[in-house]
Amino acid sequence: MHVDARQLPENTLIEGDICIVGTGPAGLSIALQWDKTPYKVILLEGGGLDYDDQVQDFYAGQSTGQKYYPLKSTRLHYFGGTSNHWSGYCSPYDPLDFEKRDWIPHSGWPINRSDLDPYYARAQSIVDLGPCEYDVAWWQKKDPELRSLLPGNPSVWNKVWQFSPPTRLGKKYGPQIMASKNIHLYTYANLVDITANEPVTAIRSVTVTNLAGKKHTVKAKRFVLACSTIQNARILLSCNTQAKNGLGNDHDLVGRFFMEHLQIKSAWLFLPKPDPLKLYMIDPGVTKMRCELAITPEMQRKARILSGTASLLPYGIAEHAMASIQTWNSDDPRKSLSNFRSSNAASRQKASSTSLKASNRFMLSTRIEQAPNPSSRITLNPTEKDALGMHRSILHWELTPFEKRSVRTMYELIGQEVGRAGVARLQLMEHLQDPSDYSWPEFTSGGWHHMGTTRMSDDPHTGVVDANCKLHGVDNLYIAGASCFVTAAAPNPTLTIIALSLRLSDHLKKQLASV
Amino acid sequence: MGAITMTTGCGHRTDSRTAALETPDFLSHICDAPTLRLLGAAYRAQTPSEASQETLIRLLRPRVTAQTIKADYANGDIITLKGWVLSRTEARQCALFSLDSN
Numbered sequence: 096m097h098v099d100a101r102q103l104p105e106n107t108l109i110e111g112d113i114c115i116v117g118t119g120p121a122g123l124s125i126a127l128q129w130d131k132t133p134y135k136v137i138l139l140e141g142g143g144l145d146y147d148d149q150v151q152d153f154y155a156g157q158s159t160g161q162k163y164y165p166l167k168s169t170r171l172h173y174f175g176g177t178s179n180h181w182s183g184y185c186s187p188y189d190p191l192d193f194e195k196r197d198w199i200p201h202s203g204w205p206i207n208r209s210d211l212d213p214y215y216a217r218a219q220s221i222v223d224l225g226p227c228e229y230d231v232a233w234w235q236k237k238d239p240e241l242r243s244l245l246p247g248n249p250s251v252w253n254k255v256w257q258f259s260p261p262t263r264l265g266k267k268y269g270p271q272i273m274a275s276k277n278i279h280l281y282t283y284a285n286l287v288d289i290t291a292n293e294p295v296t297a298i299r300s301v302t303v304t305n306l307a308g309k310k311h312t313v314k315a316k317r318f319v320l321a322c323s324t325i326q327n328a329r330i331l332l333s334c335n336t337q338a339k340n341g342l343g344n345d346h347d348l349v350g351r352f353f354m355e356h357l358q359i360k361s362a363w364l365f366l367p368k369p370d371p372l373k374l375y376m377i378d379p380g381v382t383k384m385r386c387e388l389a390i391t392p393e394m395q396r397k398a399r400i401l402s403g404t405a406s407l408l409p410y411g412i413a414e415h416a417m418a419s420i421q422t423w424n425s426d427d428p429r430k431s432l433s434n435f436r437s438s439n440a441a442s443r444q445k446a447s448s449t450s451l452k453a454s455n456r457f458m459l460s461t462r463i464e465q466a467p468n469p470s471s472r473i474t475l476n477p478t479e480k481d482a483l484g485m486h487r488s489i490l491h492w493e494l495t496p497f498e499k500r501s502v503r504t505m506y507e508l509i510g511q512e513v514g515r516a517g518v519a520r521l522q523l524m525e526h527l528q529d530p531s532d533y534s535w536p537e538f539t540s541g542g543w544h545h546m547g548t549t550r551m552s553d554d555p556h557t558g559v560v561d562a563n564c565k566l567h568g569v570d571n572l573y574i575a576g577a578s579c580f581v582t583a584a585a586p587n588p589t590l591t592i593i594a595l596s597l598r599l600s601d602h603l604k605k606q607l608a609s610v
Numbered sequence: 611m612g613a614i615t616m617t618t619g620c621g622h623r624t625d626s627r628t629a630a631l632e633t634p635d636f637l638s639h640i641c642d643a644p645t646l647r648l649l650g651a652a653y654r655a656q657t658p659s660e661a662s663q664e665t666l667i668r669l670l671r672p673r674v675t676a677q678t679i680k681a682d683y684a685n686g687d688i689i690t691l692k693g694w695v696l697s698r699t700e701a702r703q704c705a706l707f708s709l710d711s712n
C-alpha cells in the first residue's frame with residue numbers, strides 16, 4: 096500500500112508494529128522481509144517515487160577538510176534511495192576487517208565475519224548477483240582465461256568482486272511494496288523529530304512532515320532509522336530537546352568516525368608483453384565478476400597497514416581517465432552522474448580497440464579504508480537550516496598520514512611480488528614517491544561510501560549502537576546502514592549494508608515474536 | 611616504450627662481458643634506454659658509494675641472471691628509484707649502463 100503523506104489530513108496518527116525510516120538498500124531490504132507477515136509495517140520515505148529537487152535540497156551541506164563531492168549530490172532522497180545511482184560493485188568484507196587490529200586504533204567490531212556469512216548469502220539475490228562465490232578458483236574453473244597475475248602468492252591475493260546490473264531497488268521492489276497488504280509506504284514523510292519517554296529509554300513516536308506543511312505522528316513498537324550515514328547522524332543530533340546532546344549521544348560519539356573509501360590512482364604496472372589480464376578487467380554492464388589485487392591478512396598484519404585493493408585499468412583508457420572528484424562536481428546529482436558517466440565513456444571511446452584487447456601497461460588504482468578517526472565527523476550547522484527547519488549537516492572529512500603510508504606500502508609490496516614472480520615491474524605515481532610526503536593530490540577521491548557515524552560497540556562509551564544495531568540506552572530504536580560500521584574495509588559497502596540489515600531484520604522478528 | 615637494443619659501438623668503453631652486466635634483461639623489455647639511464651643516474655645519486663664503474667662491475671660480477679634479480683625481490687633487497695620498485699641488482703645494472711652510455 097502506498098500513501099502520499101502530503102494528501103493526508105493534517106496531524107494524522109499512523110500506527111504500526113514496526114516503523115522503518117528510509118527506502119534505500121538498508122530500509123527496503125528490511126521491509127521486504129516483513130511482507131506477508133502478520134505485522135503492520137510503516138515504511139517512511141522523505142521523498143517521492145521519483146527525483147524531486149526540492150526534497151533533494153534537504154541533503155545540501157557544507158564540507159571542510161579533505162576536498163569532497165557536493166553533499167547534496169552524494170545521496171538520493173527518494174524511493175529506492177541511492178540505489179538509483181549506485182554502480183553495483185559488490186564484495187564481502189574479510190574476516191580480518193572485523194577483528195581488533197592492534198595497529199589500527201578504534202578497530203574491532205563486536206561481531207565476526209561468520210555472524211554475517213548467512214546474510215551475505217541472502218543479500219546476493221536482493222541485488223541480482225550470481226552465486227555467493229568469492230573464491231577466485233571457483234570462477235577460474237568456469238573460465239580458464241581468468242589467469243592470475245600472481246598465483247599462490249603469500250603477500251598478494253585476488254579479491255573477487257561481483258557486479259549487480261546495478262539493481263535499482265525502488266524500481267525492482269516498488270510493485271511488491273505497493274501491492275503488499277501489511278507494508279504501508281508513506282512517501283513525502285520526512286522524519287524531523289523523535290519523541291521518547293522520560294528519561295529517554297524508549298521511543299514513543301516520530302514526527303514526519305513535508306513541504307506541503309503537513310505534520311503527522313507515527314507510533315510503533317520498534318523503529319529503524321535507515322536514512323544513510325550522514326542523515327542518520329544528522330537526525331540523532333537534531334533530536335536534542337529531550338536528550339541535550341542529541342539522541343544516543345551521551346558519550347559524544349554520534350557523527351564522529353565518518354569514513355570514506357579513498358579512491359586514488361597510484362601506480363603503473365608494466366608487463367614485458369601485452370596481456371589481456373582478463374581476470375582483472377571490467378566491461379561495464381557485461382562483466383559478472385572481476386578481481387582486484389589485495390594484500391593478504393598476514394602481510395597486512397606484518398606491514399601494519401590498512402586494508403586496500405588495487406584495480407587494473409589498461410593504459411589506453413587510463414591515459415584519458417579523469418578522477419571522480421573532478422567529474423562529480425555538480426550539486427545536482429543527475430548532472431554529476433551524467434558528467435561522471437560521459438567522462439568514463441569518453442575515455443573508453445578514445446582508447447584504441449587493440450589497447451583494450453591486451454596491454455603491457457596498466458594503471459593501478461587504490462580503494463582503501465581510512466583509519467577510524469574521531470575528528471572526521473558530521474556536525475550540525477548552527478546557522479543554516481533546510482526548508483523543513485532541520486539544521487543542515489557539516490562534513491569534516493579528515494585523513495591522516497596512516498592512509499598515505501598504507502597506500503605506499505601496498506604498492507611497494509605489489510611491486511616486490513611482481514618482481515619476485517618475474518611477471519612485471521611497478522612504478523609508483525609521483526604523489527607516492529617521497530616517503531616523507533603525506534599530502535594528497537587534488538585528484539584524491541572518495542567512493543561515495545559514507546560510513547561510521549553511529550558505530551557499533553558492546554560498550555556505550557565506544558559505540559552508539561550495540562551488536563544488534565540497537566541504540567545504546569534506548570530500547571526500541573535501531574539503526575540500519577553503514578553508519579553502524581566500525582571500520583570501512585576495502586570493498587564497496589552496500590552488500591555488507593544489506594547483510595547487516597537482514598541480520599537486524601531477523602533480530603527484530605525474534606523481538607516482536609517474544610512481545 | 612619498446613625494448614632497447616644495447617649497442618657497443620661509437621666510443622663505447624665496455625667489453626661484451628660488461629655489456630651483459632649492464633643489461634637489466636627484464637627491465638630493458640619495459641623501459642627505453644633514456645629511462646634506464648635516468649634510473650641509473652638516480653641510483654648513483656642515491657648510493658654515492660657505488661657510483662663508480664669499477665665498484666659496480668665488482669658488485670655485479672661474476673654474472674647476473676633472472677634468478678639473481680628474483681632473489682633480490684624475494685629477500686627484500688629492493689630500491690625505489692623515481693617510483694620504480696627495482697631489485698638492487700637491476701638498479702646497479704642501470705647505474706652501470708648510465709655510466710657506460712654517457
Ligand SMILES: Cc1cc2nc3c(=O)[nH]c(=O)nc-3n(C[C@H](O)[C@H](O)[C@H](O)COP(=O)(O)OP(=O)(O)OC[C@H]3O[C@@H](n4cnc5c(N)ncnc54)[C@H](O)[C@@H]3O)c2cc1C
Nearest residue numbers: 117118119120121141172173176177182183184286587589
Ligand atoms: C555514484 C555512486 C556510486 C555508487 N556505487 C556503489 C557501488 O558500486 N557499490 C556499493 O556498494 N555502493 C555504491 N554506492 C553507495 C551506495 O549507493 C550506498 O552504500 C547505499 O545506497 C546506502 O544505502 P542506504 O539505504 O543506507 O542509504 P540510501 O540509499 O542513501 O537511502 C537512504 C534513504 O533514506 C531516505 N531518507 C533520508 N532522510 C530521511 C528522512 N529524514 N526521513 C525519511 N526518509 C529519509 C532517503 O530518501 C533514502 O530513501 C554508490 C553511491 C553513489 C552516489
